[in-house]
Amino acid sequence: MQEQLTTARRKPLRGISGWAHVVRHDRYCRRKTMNKSALSHWWQQVELRNGGPITDRPALDGDRDVDVVIVGAGYTGLWTALELLTEDPSLQVMVLEAKVAGYGASGRNGGAVIARISGSREFWAKRGGGREAAIRVERAVQQAAAEVGKVVERESIDCGYAQNGVVIVSRNDLEARRLKAGIEEDRKFGFGPEDSRYLERQEVLERINIAGALGARFSAHCASVDGGRLVRGLAEAVERHGGVVYENSPVTRIEQGKAVTAHGTVRARFVIRATEAYTKSIDGQRRQIIPVHTSMLATEVLSEDQIAQLRWSSHSALLAEHPFLHLQFTSDNRIAIGGDDPRVPYRWRSAPNADEPASPHVTQHYYQQLIKLFPFLDGGGIAHSWQGVFGASRNWAPSAVPDRNTGLGWAGAYVGEGLAPSNLVGRHDARPDPRPEHRAHGLAAGQHEAPQVGARAAVLHRCRRHLGGPGGRRPQGGAYQQRSRARRPLQPHGRLHRSPGLTRR
Numbered sequence: 210m211q212e213q214l215t216t217a218r219r220k221p222l223r224g225i226s227g228w229a230h231v232v233r234h235d236r237y238c239r240r241k242t243m244n245k246s247a248l249s250h251w252w253q254q255v256e257l258r259n260g261g262p263i264t265d266r267p268a269l270d271g272d273r274d275v276d277v278v279i280v281g282a283g284y285t286g287l288w289t290a291l292e293l294l295t296e297d298p299s300l301q302v303m304v305l306e307a308k309v310a311g312y313g314a315s316g317r318n319g320g321a322v323i324a325r326i327s328g329s330r331e332f333w334a335k336r337g338g339g340r341e342a343a344i345r346v347e348r349a350v351q352q353a354a355a356e357v358g359k360v361v362e363r364e365s366i367d368c369g370y371a372q373n374g375v376v377i378v379s380r381n382d383l384e385a386r387r388l389k390a391g392i393e394e395d396r397k398f399g400f401g402p403e404d405s406r407y408l409e410r411q412e413v414l415e416r417i418n419i420a421g422a423l424g425a426r427f428s429a430h431c432a433s434v435d436g437g438r439l440v441r442g443l444a445e446a447v448e449r450h451g452g453v454v455y456e457n458s459p460v461t462r463i464e465q466g467k468a469v470t471a472h473g474t475v476r477a478r479f480v481i482r483a484t485e486a487y488t489k490s491i492d493g494q495r496r497q498i499i500p501v502h503t504s505m506l507a508t509e510v511l512s513e514d515q516i517a518q519l520r521w522s523s524h525s526a527l528l529a530e531h532p533f534l535h536l537q538f539t540s541d542n543r544i545a546i547g548g549d550d551p552r553v554p555y556r557w558r559s560a561p562n563a564d565e566p567a568s569p570h571v572t573q574h575y576y577q578q579l580i581k582l583f584p585f586l587d588g589g590g591i592a593h594s595w596q597g598v599f600g601a602s603r604n605w606a607p608s609a610v611p612d613r614n615t616g617l618g619w620a621g622a623y624v625g626e627g628l629a630p631s632n633l634v635g636r637h638d639a640r641p642d643p644r645p646e647h648r649a650h651g652l653a654a655g656q657h658e659a660p661q662v663g664a665r666a667a668v669l670h671r672c673r674r675h676l677g678g679p680g681g682r683r684p685q686g687g688a689y690q691q692r693s694r695a696r697r698p699l700q701p702h703g704r705l706h707r708s709p710g711l712t713r714r
Contacts (some may be wrong), residue, residue, distance in 0.1 A: 211568060245309065247564050249317040250507040250593040251437025252546065263441075265309055271459040271473045275301040277466045278477040280460045282306035283315035284627055285620050286483035288635025289392045291360070292323035294450035297428050303475060304444075305468060307459035312438035313487060314627065315595035318506065319535045319547050321526035322358075323375050324351040328396065328606035328625040333497045337683065346396055351404075352552040353633040357439075362633075364449075366442030368434045369540040375431035375526040378413060380421045385528055388426040404428060417527060418520040420584055431526050433537055436628070460484075462492045465615050468683065477652060481611075482619035485627070486600035498622050504567035504707035506545035507539070518585045534578055537690040539587070544583075546575050549671040567594040609634050698707035 245263055256263055279286040282304045292304050306312070326333075326346065333343040334575045350591040352370075361370045379385040388407060395405045408416070416425075444454050462469040467476045484491065486500035511519065519538070521527075527536040534548040550567075553573045566572070572594045580587045602608060602622035607630055611618035620634040620687060621627075 210360065214695060215542045220364065222318055243309065247566075247595070248312065248697070249437060249595045249597070250543075251435050252311075252316055253593060254435060254514075254541075255437045255441055258438075260423075263309070265308075266454055269305060269470055269473045269475070269562070271453040272305065273473065273475045275303045275453075277302045277479045278475045279304045279481045279483055280463065280468055281487070282310035282444060282454055282456070283313050283483060283485060284486065284631035285634055286481070287315075287440065287447055288632050289483065290447045290452050290635075291364075291443060291450065292636050294447065294452050298451055302447070303477070304447065304452060304454045305458045305460050305470065305475065306454065306456045307484075307490065309435060309456045309486065310444040310454055313485060314597055314599050314625070316442040316627075317505070317595060318436045318628065319526075319545060319552075320434050320537045320539070320628075321375065321438045321535060322354050322370075322432040322434055322628040323526060323626070324354040324428070324629055325626050326350050326630050327606065327626055328604075332604075332606060340398075347398075349633055349637075350629050352430060353636075354430050354629040356636070356647055357434075357629065357632050358668060359443070361434075361439070364442065364446040366439060366446065368436075368438035368442055370432055370434050370439075371524055371540070372429070372432040372595040373523050374429045375528065376408070376413065376416060377426040377428075378417075378419050378422050379424050379426075380419075380529065380531075381384070381423065385424045388424065391459075392426060399560060405429065407482070408412045413617040416522065416523055416525065418518060419527075419529075419582055421581075426539075427525075430611045432542075433524055433526055434628070435540070435565070439600065439622075460491060463494075463617070465617060477616075479616045479618065482617075483621065485623070487623040488600070498600040498602055500561055501601050501625075502550065502552070502562055502598050503547060503625065504550050504571045504575070504594065504596045505545060506567060506594035507545045507592050508543045508579075508586070509592045511542050511544070511586075511589075515589070515652035521581065529578075529582065532578065536579075536582070536584075544579065547581050548575070548578075550574070562596040562598055565596065567596055595649060599623065599627070607634075609637075613683075620627045 243265075277290075277300060279290050279302070286304055286306075290304050293300055294300050294439075303395070304310075324347075330340075330343040330347075333346050334340050336342070338345070351443035358370050358372055360366070361368060366684075375389065379388050392405050392407055393671065395401075405426055405428050408427050410423055413425045414421060447454060458470050458472065460468045460470050463480055463482055466478070466480065466481050467474050478623065482488070482491070482494070484498075486496075486498060488498040489495040489500070521538040524538050524540070527538075529536070529546045532549045534546060537545045539545055550571050552571060554567070567575075572591065573596075600622045601624050605624055607621065607623045609618075620631075623630050689713050
């Protein structure tokens with residue numbers, strides 16, 4: 210579906226409402242086979258490359274006994290399975306997925322493998338180990354961003370991986386001061402110019418022709434990928450290494466030593482929950498992680514003239530503020546954009562999003578923000594919009610909780626920052642491995658488990674990101690850090706800046 214959009218000051222969106230109505234009607238008349246191309250632009254590209262719809266993997270059809278069963282075939286579950294099988298091919302590893310591998314955020318994200326993890330340096334220091342522990346976590350996430358590339362190369366996953374860094378642009382004086390202050394703090398923590406540096410206006414415009422840019426923070430610790438092709442490639446790699454992935458096999462209950470589905474029980478020495486924003490579907494887990502709704506859109510392929518004006522040949526990831534935005538110039542010459550939606554981000558009883566395009570209001574919002582950044586794209590076409598959910602905990606930071614005594618473990622609540630941290634978790638935390646070298650470098654070093662979250666608390670957290678809420682800490686949802694707070698009073702303990710790899714919680 211193609212739509213020619215114009216900014217709201219000229220005339221409204223055309224045709225989107227009718228399109229959304231058709232899709233909503235189809236929800237009540239849906240065929241047995243899922244329309245995976247509706248999930249995201251990335252899924253659409255996967256099916257185009259496949260020459261047609263992707264066939265579902267078989268569902269679990271009886272009881273099984275294995276060494277490790279992982280619930281959820283997203284990034285966390287698949288990285289964990291692949292790491293276990295690579296290290297010990299004799300293990301029997303099974304992954305149970307409620308729908309299809311990559312159905313959730315892993316197949317709908319912004320495609321930036323950025324060395325970022327939600328939570329300030331102070332927060333991670335308090336989780337155990339102090340200042341040095343916070344630095345280790347930050348360095349580990351940087352290594353994870355590079356490790357993704359190594360696995361992509363080793364497993365021959367064609368996902369367009371390119372480590373081109375990330376540009377965080379400032380478009381007013383306050384944002385510029387905060388970026389500079391953040392870089393000064395980086396130096397105090399031992400992070401050098403190879404980790405972060407400030408770009409003056411002319412340097413920014415040479416990299417990307419952003420309207421109103423005053424400067425930017427650049428970090429090399431970021432890569433761009435096609436998220437759909439990455440997660441599907443990981444699932445295939447798990448199978449090549451001897452693992453089994455069952456789709457359309459929703460787990461309804463997890464107990465010590467087993468995962469229960471409607472069509473069979475899988476008994477295992479270790480059971481790992483990697484269900485992220487869909488955790489509420491498991492009995493007794495509804496308040497562990499809450500789904501927060503967000504949306505994205507992708508443009509039509511840009512013309513040669515538009516690409517020349519854009520000057521985005523590096524394909525670096527791009528972040529902007531007020532409102533928070535994350536953008537990617539894709540390998541097929543489109544721009545994908547998402548960030549903070551102008552809507553209430555929670556649905557009654559943690560209901561997931563519909564597998565349909567973003568609403569006209571949200572689509573118009575992102576289109577207007579795109580034109581503010583790149584005015585010469587006004588009037589261009591939007592090829593695809595979609596919705597998704599990311600997982601959040603009450604403290605707005607991820608957790609990984611392996612317990613070798615019970616054989617149960619879980620990881621998640623990445624708050625939209627999961628591409629690199631999920632790789633870190635899969636290698637060090639979610640795995641049932643007691644070795645110190647793994648525990649010392651992962652998120653579980655402090656043995657911290659996030660408190661249960663209520664819907665009201667999550668909605669208030671998210672709304673404060675738009676309103677600069679009353680005196681409270683503004684959590685870092687969406688995808689990235691360096692979010693300035695021009696309309697919110699400073700915290701008593703706060704600073705005017707944030708670190709390169711950790712976000713203020």
